[in-house]
Amino acid sequence: MTANTKTELAAATGRNIMLRQALNEALAEEMRLDPKVFVMGLGVAERGGSYKVTVGLLDEFGPLRAIDTPISEPSFTGAAVGAAITGMRPVVEILFVDFSLLVLDQLVNQAAKFKFMTGGAGSVPMVLRTQGGVGNGLAAQHSQSLEAIFYHIPGLKLVVPSTPYDAKGLLKSAIRSDEPVVFMEHKLLYMVEGEVPAEQYLVELGKADVKRSGSDVTLIAWSNMIPRCLAAAEKLADEGIDAEVVDPRTLVPLDKDTIIESAKKTGNVVIVQEAVRRGGVASDIASIIQQEAFDYLDAPIKIIAGKNTPIPFNLELEKACVPQESDIILAVRSRVHDKG
Amino acid sequence: MTANTKTELAAATGRNIMLRQALNEALAEEMRLDPKVFVMGLGVAERGGSYKVTVGLLDEFGPLRAIDTPISEPSFTGAAVGAAITGMRPVVEILFVDFSLLVLDQLVNQAAKFKFMTGGAGSVPMVLRTQGGVGNGLAAQHSQSLEAIFYHIPGLKLVVPSTPYDAKGLLKSAIRSDEPVVFMEHKLLYMVEGEVPAEQYLVELGKADVKRSGSDVTLIAWSNMIPRCLAAAEKLADEGIDAEVVDPRTLVPLDKDTIIESAKKTGNVVIVQEAVRRGGVASDIASIIQQEAFDYLDAPIKIIAGKNTPIPFNLELEKACVPQESDIILAVRSRVHDKG
């Protein structure tokens, strides 16, 4: 069963769990269903993962399917690719997306291209789970948002969940995908709670979710920018501005139809992205919308994004680098004024 | 002395050399001027580089300043960063941009952020020379165009020359830059000839060059797409379509003024990029133009880009993957028809 917001609510049984628990359930369920699925990474087995996403997997599935690795990211990622090529379904954890910069040869030159280079004969059904975004004073090498890099690479799918419900259903679909999937979590969302039904379900890759429907302006965001957009939307509602919040949930494949439809409806688009503005995914989405909905736009597409800088350690400076609820509210307000 | 097209022509003395020779002159001149400048990479010394860019440097400057390396890209790039931090000006060669995926930790986590992380106390005056794009049957791991990755990283400059004149002047400026610069060459341009003055000159980073001025449509392109745009423009001229061809020459810093000015003048923009469409630099430039020149655009900004696939080995398939002169002509034509 695949789901969208409506069936989500239907399915939800009032069971609230944290996003990290939702991910843990997804892993355990898929590992029970398919002996080819295994997890590996730094401390994923004995420690249960630095963010507790893989807790209990070692006990239930043993050391051959929950594997602790040395600090050899390029090679254990490459090993996952080799295992996938030969029939396994590895779920590799790269502790911080910042460290994924160590494994791009294996991910981009090998995993993403293998099926193509072998004329379709080979396939690489693996998931690379990683985690990004600003936390609380983790500084420049532990706070990046790098989804744009994966987004640009043919052959990779890219998932950026914002809720426990989506995270669980999308991770299960990612594990079942026959192509390599980069699954980007956000460090500030692991402990966020949300409704997750007890029975199993999938969320299809490539289906956006309208997290809030509205008529005045379309807010497009993902991952940790979704809660901020929803909070901003509530405040804006008090001012009589009715914002629609669209969460693509997966950036590859991208649900262009839902995005374009919303843009045409409101004629007014603001894209909110934690990553730096230059060369970010928001720019690409904007370029698509201006192409597909040119005659419907009342004003240029506005992008609110991270500042063009590495992330500083000091908390106040850090805060100033990524879009806050207030930035979203101000941008939408000025935008609605521009219009009228 | 910094230059633009006019002074280029003024300066030019009818001396035609290949782009790889222009690069070679830039390296030799800067190495003579500054003993802190040295080159390292695979075969750059004894072999003079796989594309003959570093020929003669070993003889003139000796083995301490023209250094052949093992196949240890991450570490010799890291060594370049360490040398730069301590006062040298290394010019590292990564043979193919595809292999730069091995060095992104050193380039992105270290070089690009070092000055910032040290509160401005440190600096990394290094140049990473690399080479990308489709050649002739080099297949998926030797044909990528990955400028979008570097473009997204705060702290890196990005140079993408299209002519021998620009290549020489920009490389000299890159070597003198106090921030890390990624200098992206194109394998099909090395043997292209162009006028290069005998006397020394610089081309400033961040200044676009209008390679052809026109009034009907703005073509924005860089690197190997420039010759194709210029050839297309000549054909279009025969049909009475007057195309302007803008070459940013450096993507970071990006000369937005020249781009916006041209867009406002023609009201009609086509961006031509060899890299895949999704998440490419063209999307970002389009998102900037629609923001800055919204009311001047007669039609959506059109992007002609590489197909969303790894590059195939077969030459016909390869050709079909990247924009050809004919694709540019067709796109501009249809665009001009859309208008009228």
Place this chain on the structure above:
Amino acid sequence: MYSKETLTKMYRTLYAIRTFETRCIKLYRQGLIRGYFHPYLGEEAIATGVCAALEERDYIVSTHRGHGHCIARGAEIKKMLAELLGKAAGYCNGRGGSMHIADFSTNNLGANGIVGAGIPLGVGAALGAKIRGEDRVAAIFFSDGAANNGVFAEAMNLAAIWDLAVILVLENNHYAVSTPIEQVSRSADLYKRGLGYGVESFAVDGNDILEVYQKTAAAAAKCRDGKGPILMEAKTYRHTGHHVNDPGQYMPKETLDYYKSKDPVKIGRNYLLKEAKASPEEVKRIEAAVEQELEEAVQFAVDSPAPSVEEFLLEVENA
């Protein structure tokens, strides 16, 4: 003592690789093969000896210099040639070319355009087999240059701590393009690098088919016993430059002559003649059969159609 059948099979493979590469270089000069082409000439005994000692269920991982590994593993010559010519009937439908041929029917996980990148892939194949409880060895081919890519040390260590059935076959041909190993390693005995990681490591004469075969068979047995991984450095030398267009002037004549005097194909032929008492006529027949299959394959490849651009673009659209 080796059966005549074994020695015949080995010689057939040695000769098949030799003639394949020689013929393809001609095709390259004629412009029928494009792009990269790294001949395996002079190294034939390594692929042949290693693969002869493996079981069908075992995996191999190849390199940019991979034609020999393919053939030794039993690939179809005509599908290889079709790929080198960029034809639809090739192993990769003309999309991969020389550096990306893989053949899953022989558990050949493929060549690689990134030097060293195949090493962790092979370790992962062995890991998967261990998880599934299957008795499969992964033989990973790579050369001296790749031993300087950090993934060599990393991946060897992974194989060691997980006791994987991995044979690291280091084809030390003493060069990375034009860079001699002495210039990029204090010791040219690269097998020593394995010792510090607690990995059984040794060197063999890479031009002697029987030494390679014996040592590989023993290594494979150890791996199946859970005593892997093993690092086997096979000393050899290229008979040509790095790629088709490299004259290789930097290779000292005396060294080249020395290794040519130890030509692995000649050595293999001598084993067949002396050990197995084959007659010169028998040897000729073997060679003739190989040559005929090769010529038929060339014809097949030349005649077979190129991939359809339209279908390709359609596929890309729907990707």
Place this chain on the structure above:
Amino acid sequence: MYSKETLTKMYRTLYAIRTFETRCIKLYRQGLIRGYFHPYLGEEAIATGVCAALEERDYIVSTHRGHGHCIARGAEIKKMLAELLGKAAGYCNGRGGSMHIADFSTNNLGANGIVGAGIPLGVGAALGAKIRGEDRVAAIFFSDGAANNGVFAEAMNLAAIWDLAVILVLENNHYAVSTPIEQVSRSADLYKRGLGYGVESFAVDGNDILEVYQKTAAAAAKCRDGKGPILMEAKTYRHTGHHVNDPGQYMPKETLDYYKSKDPVKIGRNYLLKEAKASPEEVKRIEAAVEQELEEAVQFAVDSPAPSVEEFLLEVENA
């Protein structure tokens, strides 16, 4: 025989690191320090002994567990504290924090948030010095976990083939976070990995300040003679978990007790008392002075202003 002055200086440093880390953990618990904090408690003798044996002109490269290296190299405690508190007066103007402190006034090229990434940086510093013809050694600190990052092998090899003046100081505290070295290496004697690369390699007692000092002095002399690089593995153990919030329950009590019985600070104090015949009162005075400087530094850091957000944003705009 060591002069009293030398032993005093060393003890002062050992004690300064010990009290700095202990005090900062308090500040962390009070919420005054945020983000990552990896205490150097228990490893003080390594940074102290190594840096005592280096010249001012020499370079060091630090790690995520870097406060000890900073202090041993002579950093200003108050600028370190200001950085840990994210203040404008800090070494990085509050932009780096614990994992990114560098101090160019002492040729400390900085800590690093990427495990192992500092190793090639140090090799590059030594390469630059060699190109400039300067007599400078680069001492590169890293721990057992980093030895499994491929850049360790790659960069050690670069230093070897270029005969660089590099001392690779492997602080083997037996853990990478909670992962014991035995689980990720067949041999816990990581120095052995250097031998295969032709690098002089050995292990020392990382808790014995004088052994570390002597061996480093000898290594530095060799490096200045062009006989580098040298891999020195210093065996030690953390007194705490991996970071401030890690209780470290996975560390066996008996092992921890053993190493605590070999407390480097206590050992250093005994050397001062026995070898240099310092009186308990003298030792107390040294400790009191250290404590006073530390408290003044804490006050300074607490009172000093945060960086201006406006100026920061302006700077970003103009970048």
